[in-house]
Amino acid sequence: MKIVAITPDRKYNALVPLIIDGLYDNNIQVIATDPGNGVRARDVYTDGEVIEHAQDADYIFALFGKVKGPYREGKYHLLDKINRPEVTAYITDSEWTCTSYLDSPTQCQEAKADPSRHRGHPWINEEMYEKCSWYFKRLVFPEDLDRKKIIPCYIGACNRYFGPEEEKSFDVFCSFGQLEDGLRQPVHDYCLDLKAQGRNVLINEKFDFDTYLKMIRRSQIGVSAWGAGNCCMRMWEISANKTCCFVQKPFYIVYPNRFIDGESCVYYSNMNEFKEKMEFYLARPEECARIGRNAYDHIMKYHTGKKRVQYMLNVMNGHDWRIASEIEYSFNKSQ
16 A cells, blocks of 8 residues: 655654554555654655655545644645545644644634634634545544544554553653643642652653653653643553553543543543542552553554554545444455
């Protein structure tokens, strides 16, 4: 199988590298427009070469990543020259306060000031919706499913998240890049209180990414809370390393194969619930270990890059997204 991938230029995102991992792990030939997000250097082609390869590619993946600073968005203009909408999928990593267009510098502030804009504006990239046959979306709300082409495509555990098990020497790991969204600030403050009470808490320490993951592996509990959207990469980083993950419950978004409270994660909806559950599980390390193992098994079954790409291909072959993860994808083109 050959897939042309129109990728963001160098910018690392949550969903894009997961999909790139999945393409390679399923032994799919990748023809990419830009480096970054796990694309191998040998698989980056010129615009002309991409257009040529696209004529006999099995599918075209146009991948959106949040683009800021000196980076530029994907070369979506190539879709007009490729002109194969019947095999084109748009895959967007946009969140509540980020859209499928270039991010507005003030968009996050506008969304906070006006809750009616909390999902970004516009929420659907209508131009890309018309240029594709499938619109895979990171954050899908129930009303989005009224649009025929929109399919849930949640983030998951990238290959680089996984590593060898470590002895659990910390009680809690809590590290956020910013404290403005969701319950991050009160969660952060409560974890500071736990540390002041004598608990072994790692909180907002600055690590390189490999050390960051190592500290997660050494923690009994890891904490995730909403970021710009209703989900966060931290949940996947924690769960991929067999650490019990406290997750601010994603109330509204729709996706298959959800984590289960008390089995593969610990959900909390408010600070009272967070504090009660933290007290309960800190006193029960064996329960934390069980939930961490279950979370890892759940990810390996449904939420790796390899599994996410198979899910997408099953949907593109006509299966309902609600059951697509349960079907073993066959790379036999006669299917």
